[in-house]
Amino acid sequence: MSRRVRRKLEDKGKDKIVLLDWTSLDYDAVLHLFTCLNHRDRASLASTCKTWRALGASSCLWTSLDLRPHKLNASTATSLASRCVHLRSLRFRGVESADSIINLKARSLLEVSGDYCRKITDATLAMIAARHEGLESLALGPDFCEKITSDAVEVVAFCCPKLKKLRLSGLRDVSSEAIEALAKNCTQLTDLGLLDCLSVDEDAVGKVVSLKYLSVAGTSNIKWSVASSKWDKLPKLIGLDVSRTDVGPGAVSRLLTSSKSLKVLCAINCRVLEEDTSFMSSNRFKGKVLLALFTNVFEGVASLFADTTKKKPKEIFTYWRGLKDKAPVDETMRWIEWIVSHTLLRTAESNPQGLDEFWLKQGAALLLTLMQSSQEDVQERSATGLATFVVIDDENASIDCRRAEAVMKEGGIRLLLELANSWREGLQSEAAKAIANLSVNANVAKTVADEGGIRILAGLAKSMNRLVAEEAAGGLWNLSVGEEHKSAIAQAGGVKALVDLIFRWPNATAGGVQALVMLARNCKYEGVQEQAARALANLAAHGDTNNNNAAVGQEAGALEALVQLTQSPNEGVRQEAAGALWNLSFDDKNRELIAAAGGVEALVTLAQSCSNASTGLQERAAGALWGLSVSEANSIAIGREGGVPPLIALARSEAEDVHETAAGALWNLAFNPGNALRIVEEGGVPALVHLCSSSASKMARFMAALALAYMFDGRMDEYALMIGTSSSASTSKTISLDGARRMAFKHIEAFVTTFMDPQIFVAAAVTSTPTILSQVTERACILEAGHLRCSGAEIGRFVTMLRNPSSILKACAAFALVQFTVPGGRHAMHHASLMQSGGEARVLRSAAAAANMPREAKIFVKIIIRNLEHHQAESSIQ
Secondary structure: OOOEEEEEEEEOOEEEEEEEEHHHOOHHHHHHHHHOOOHHHHHHHHOOOHHHHHHHOOHHHHOEEEOOOOOOOHHHHHHHHHHOOOOOEEEEEOHHHHHHHHHHOOOOOOEEEEEOOOOOOHHHHHHHHHHOOOOOEEEEOOOOOOOOOHHHHHHHHHHOOOOOEEEEEOOOEEOHHHHHHHHHHOOOOOEEEEEOOOEEOHHHHOOOOOOOEEEOOOOOOOOHHHHHHHHOOOOOOOEEEOOOOOOOHHHHHHHHHHOOOOOEEEOOOOHHHHHOHHHHHOOOOOOOEEEOOOOOHHHHHHOOOOOOOOOOHHHHHHHHHOOOOOHHHHHHHHHHHHHHHHHHHHHHHHOOOOOHHHHHHHHHHHHHHHOOOOOHHHHHHHHHHHHHHOEEEOOOOEEOHHHHHHHHHOOHHHHHHHHHOOOOHHHHHHHHHHHHHHOOOHHHHHHHHHOOHHHHHHHHOOOOOHHHHHHHHHHHHHHOOOHHHHHHHHHOOHHHHHHHHHHHOOOOOOOHHHHHHHHHHHOOOHHHHHHHHHHHHHHHOOOOOOHHHHHHHHOOOHHHHHHHHOOOOOHHHHHHHHHHHHHHOOOHHHHHHHHHOOHHHHHHHHHHHOOOOOHHHHHHHHHHHHHHOOOHHHHHHHHHOOOHHHHHHHHOOOOHHHHHHHHHHHHHHHOOHHHHHHHHHOOHHHHHHHHHHHOOOHHHHHHHHHHHHHHOOOHHHHHHHHOOOOOHHHHHHHHHHHHHHHHHHHHHHHHHHOOOOHHHHHHHHHOOOHHHHHHHHHHHOOHHHHHOOOOHHHHHHHHHHOOOOOHHHHHHHHHHHHHHHOOOOOOHHHHHHHHHHOOHHHHHHHHHHOOOOOHHHHHHHHHHHHHHHHHHHHHHHO
């Protein structure tokens, strides 16, 4: 193996290239490299060679594991078990992951933290506790643990005697028995969080004498007279968090004055407390810190330090993180970071009225400060808080511009981009979400772009982590609103990243399609328009089932944008827009919406102007008209708008691909007798005859023959008579119709004959054995025709044609029905179903027995009947 990297060195003003052999890096260097990667990338790196595979399994790399971005099931956990012998810290998401934790066999686990725990039951929590008796920290939240009861808390208390930290959210009630079990068995429990619970036994909490830190934020139904009289006697209590509760001034005063150990009481967003204006203005708790909406949180935290006279209050967290000796305040500061970040996020989610001043003066700055914490969950929660507190209307994507700009002024954009560049996927996702929401503000969007945010988001949109990729796509979408950012998004590979994202996860793209539409609709840069239109075209054509097709058409403004782009002065843009409309027209609803958006007129105009254009544009212009003309109403509109002459001109192209699309469009148009007459009058018969006899494309020849058959099966003659035949002009037209008919029949017959082997047909006329019929089918089959999908009216018209006086049309109709029903064709089952439900089998049998049916038509009809029987048998099996 020889993997090399280039390192650039300065050598007396000149660049010098030095080649480094990756395999020459020492053990410690590679090990450090592994520590900087997420687990997916570690696995990729470990797969490169045996040496690195061994390094990748080093126990020091498997002391902590964040499985939130991954789906952890029993089999995956079992496969990881051999590496988790020394696992100490685990983060997971969801009930399936929780159920699978025991399969990791990580008996040495000290810390477990879980998100999305609404469905986790007592049984699951009890199992985790019983298998990991050495647990020191257990946290489930911040979403509510609705199915966990006090019974499971008691099990945790009995099974995990070394527990030091327990944080649970959203329990219905925490009984005295459960809390007393914690007090009795978990004598080292110093940090207890019972957040957003419906009720907590206040008296029992007062018995957990080991507590240093207690949070009951968001918990309702607390009897504060009991709580304050019990909790103020907790001998070691340093920090108490009562944020988002109905605590009043009396309870707060008693706790701060009576408790000898209490240093910090956090009461952020406590309505009852804030309504007492006399309490808000007082400052009677000397040596104690009260953190509330009406206090300066930074100054309060700063007062915990002995000497910070030279430090600005807003820099207090940075000051603390830089201390060499953090011991005196470190534990308290880490707790403050955790409870403040939690409360700010919960407050931002509920978005109560009257907090504008708080958010602008210190809330935004607090979130940015907390985003620099060394605690991962604090960082992520603070980034989510930033993404949340600026939003004032989710449905209309409205944000508070003053809050967004407050983040920008505090240097928040650069910080968020730095976090988005982190290797930790959880942090990438939350930072990208914050950037996306903030970028709704035009000034913030400009700062994001100026700071290199477009490149960073484009990179994150390529992530294999769905949450990261989708949030990044949302950011690119918001940035794409700004005209000045569209070109940069394309240049950074943003368009490709969005398309890849949509293909990777087609059911949930979180802004990917919207961003592409925004770029296609509003961007003035032709290169970006072309890329966006091409992306939408590729997306609409993705996959055999074409599930994305309808989704793109339903996106507001998508079809209008593409119709508009067909009028671009740039040929590449016109070509990609026409291609996108062609792909989108395969969906029935999209066809009508394109027509409603002016698509018929725009595409006819495009076809009229592209006679000297590139083959690609000609093919797509004709293809888009072909797609639209599947609808008879659209077909009539295309003829009325002058679409026949340019399609005839395109049918004369020298390019095989253009032959097919032009012939397909003319075939659809010819179904309507008025259009059929227009095709004759505009000289279309010679063009179709030329295609039918000379094109290198079997499909083009086939569709040209079918168009000619439609035109001369008698309906056009009736239409011509209906509009009048008394004048000399109409008589001359009748004469020209007769000549055109003879020319058409001659070449239809010649076309069908090319697919008939005389010897096989002679044998088939004598005995129609399955072997002989298979030989006829093999010779006659046009494989590409299996992709054509006909309506019931079209199939019915071919069946009716079997009764036409013309033996040539009978043979052509039978030949066509063979193509549409051959087993293996993409729409063969659909066509067979139409014929069976319409009772066409009876007509076919009658035709096969008719004395005036030509030999080749009879043989083809027998093949059709056999095909129908095959499909009926397949259908009954299914």
